[in-house]
Amino acid sequence: MKSIDIGGNKTREAIRATALSKVYPNGTVALRDVSVGINPNDFCVIIGLSGAGKSTLLRCMNRLVRPTSGQIALFGEDVTCVNGSHLRQVRRRVGMIFQQFNLVRRLTVMDNVLVGRLRFNASPMKRGLSMLRLFSRQEKEFAFDCLQQVGIADLAYRRADALSGGQQQRVAIARALAQEPEVFLADEPIASLDPRSSETVMQILSKIHEEKGIPVLVNLHHIDFAQRYGKRILGMSKGELIFDGTARDLNPEAVSRIYGDKAEEALEELSAA
Numbered sequence: 001m002k003s004i005d006i007g008g009n010k011t012r013e014a015i016r017a018t019a020l021s022k023v024y025p026n027g028t029v030a031l032r033d034v035s036v037g038i039n040p041n042d043f044c045v046i047i048g049l050s051g052a053g054k055s056t057l058l059r060c061m062n063r064l065v066r067p068t069s070g071q072i073a074l075f076g077e078d079v080t081c082v083n084g085s086h087l088r089q090v091r092r093r094v095g096m097i098f099q100q101f102n103l104v105r106r107l108t109v110m111d112n113v114l115v116g117r118l119r120f121n122a123s124p125m126k127r128g129l130s131m132l133r134l135f136s137r138q139e140k141e142f143a144f145d146c147l148q149q150v151g152i153a154d155l156a157y158r159r160a161d162a163l164s165g166g167q168q169q170r171v172a173i174a175r176a177l178a179q180e181p182e183v184f185l186a187d188e189p190i191a192s193l194d195p196r197s198s199e200t201v202m203q204i205l206s207k208i209h210e211e212k213g214i215p216v217l218v219n220l221h222h223i224d225f226a227q228r229y230g231k232r233i234l235g236m237s238k239g240e241l242i243f244d245g246t247a248r249d250l251n252p253e254a255v256s257r258i259y260g261d262k263a264e265e266a267l268e269e270l271s272a273a
Contacts, residue, residue, distance in 0.1 A: 017070065038183070042232050043216045058187050075093075188219050
């Protein structure tokens with residue numbers, strides 16, 4: 001993977017998107033010339049309406065989606081066009097959390113974390129053994145520690161499909177932690193959760209960011225959570241990045257630009273926070 005030099009020095013940004021565009025085969029323009037850098041000390045929240053391009057931006061950043069044009073850099077390395085083993089390396093370095101958890105529901109909590117870890121880190125032989133759920137004591141201890149960090153070690157041997165939505169999302173975070181990632185991306189991680197579970201998940205992500213020094217980038221529909229947890233807030237509309245500031249900068253004018261004719265609902269949510 002190629003390094004990108006800016007002014008003769010390698011950039012220290014965690015992720016840099018440059019002139020990023022994405023047009024899907026059906027003609028939908030999801031991203032329009034988006035340029036943004038995510039710093040190592042960022043806890044960054046992206047807000048905007050459904051279809052604004054938030055999910056596509058995150059999926060380009062960990063290369064689940066290949067951009068139509070532009071460039072993605074991960075800690076200074078150009079990852080825009082990587083594939084094969086290089087692409088697996090990129091995805092190992094970027095922990096990804098999804099709205100729908102993406103767990104293997106028939107497996108235990110522990111096995112979900114272990115399989116997630118070995119998917120990126122293990123040799124082909126170890127990955128084969130993982131299919132038989134033959135893990136070493138060291139691997140199990142590591143997975144258990146990840147579960148302790150998200151507060152559900154007591155559920156390690158429960159099946160994933162026996163858990164609540166909030167508990168399943170915490171398993172998904174533990175699985176991402178087990179990758180030992182350098183960046184955390186979370187795509188609407190609280191969209192399907194009740195308010196109490198949503199608060200817990202956001203607190204865990206904030207704790208991971210503060211204690212491990214890992215940059216976190218989260219897509220949220222909930223503007224009140226964005227204002228409370230985001231050190232930095234990005235606003236997107238119709239595939240364009242139109243706001244980049246702090247929670248204090250998120251005034252009614254900025255909200256109106258981001259949410260358009262839905263701004264009144266967003267402002268009510270913000271005032272109630």
